[in-house]
Amino acid sequence: MRVLITGGSGLLGSKLAEIAADRGYEVICGYVNHPPPIGEGLKLDLADPGEVRRRILASEPDLVFHAAALTDVDRCEVDRDLAMKINVRGTELVRDAARDSGAFFVYVSSDYVFDGERGRYREDDPTDPVNWYGQTKLQGEEGCDCVARTSVIYGALPARGKVNFALWLIERLREGVEVKIVTDQFIAPTLNTNLAKMILEAGVRRLEGVYHMAGATRISRHDFAVEVAEEFGLDAGLITPSRMDEMSWKAKRPFDSSLDTGKARRLLEEKPLSLKESLRILRAEMG
Numbered sequence: 001m002r003v004l005i006t007g008g009s010g011l012l013g014s015k016l017a018e019i020a021a022d023r024g025y026e027v028i029c030g031y032v033n034h035p036p037p038i039g040e041g042l043k044l045d046l047a048d049p050g051e052v053r054r055r056i057l058a059s060e061p062d063l064v065f066h067a068a069a070l071t072d073v074d075r076c077e078v079d080r081d082l083a084m085k086i087n088v089r090g091t092e093l094v095r096d097a098a099r100d101s102g103a104f105f106v107y108v109s110s111d112y113v114f115d116g117e118r119g120r121y122r123e124d125d126p127t128d129p130v131n132w133y134g135q136t137k138l139q140g141e142e143g144c145d146c147v148a149r150t151s152v153i154y155g156a157l158p159a160r161g162k163v164n165f166a167l168w169l170i171e172r173l174r175e176g177v178e179v180k181i182v183t184d185q186f187i188a189p190t191l192n193t194n195l196a197k198m199i200l201e202a203g204v205r206r207l208e209g210v211y212h213m214a215g216a217t218r219i220s221r222h223d224f225a226v227e228v229a230e231e232f233g234l235d236a237g238l239i240t241p242s243r244m245d246e247m248s249w250k251a252k253r254p255f256d257s258s259l260d261t262g263k264a265r266r267l268l269e270e271k272p273l274s275l276k277e278s279l280r281i282l283r284a285e286m287g
């Protein structure tokens, strides 16, 4: 089976490529600036869509995972046209090319499609994004075979030369640097390995519809940081509580965008893991 992963150089896409290749699938990784280490690289720039459709059709995929996006939430807020081009028009382009190739199309969406006023969102709860990134991710969901919404991804390795929140925190705490982390933002932190296995399973089984594929634990970002510190034997006393209104963010963030993962737990073989289980795996992966 030929599996095309857009955003194959990213935090999720690179892990998905690794697992898919380990399981014997032929892996093609879409990228723009960072040629992916695994699989056959395929240059696909959604901001310059001229060649995208032809290249996807020529790659003859059976399964397409669309993990590419403009993921910088503040950049999306100020560069709205670019966010629309990549996250909405780009998704439509990849979706239509996947369909015309006869491939099943899995789109990776976000907890930011919700307003965050309530938390523990289920798949059929009303959406109402509070920022432009969330708006574009929501519009991208239209017409996809499978939509996998996730939340705050972390993993053992940097992707595209960038560390994720957990790695950043571990580095700071190892250096003995104090960090300010918000107490009033609630999330469902998601280990990329667990997410990649859930998404791969949904694609291979051609599961249609919307799924919340995230970590099974709802937690504040501050308490997530404390759990990471404790798992890695680091000084949690360096983690200073702060609040979202103290951050110099350009885009508003939802207060509680945690996801109810019950549907994924019921229907997938690969279950959403608790934070404690995920952090144990993260530590093992980091060696």
Ligand SMILES: NC(=O)c1ccc[n+]([C@@H]2O[C@H](COP(=O)([O-])OP(=O)(O)OC[C@H]3O[C@@H](n4cnc5c(N)ncnc54)[C@H](OP(=O)(O)O)[C@@H]3O)[C@@H](O)[C@H]2O)c1
Pocket: 006, 007, 008, 009, 010, 011, 012, 013, 030, 031, 032, 033, 034, 035, 044, 045, 046, 047, 048, 066, 067, 068, 069, 070, 071, 086, 108, 109, 110, 111, 137, 150, 151, 152, 153, 154, 159, 160
């Ligand atoms: N990270 C999170 O916490 C989080 C939470 C919820 C949902 N999500 C969603 O999950 C998916 C994966 O996120 P991630 O954090 O793994 O992403 P990431 O590490 O930020 O990587 C983004 C990927 O998108 C590619 N990309 C960027 N601009 C592109 C363009 N113009 N055309 C084609 N590809 C482009 C990048 O390619 P190059 O490296 O080659 O530039 C890279 O492979 C995204 O759809 C995101 O919206 C992420």
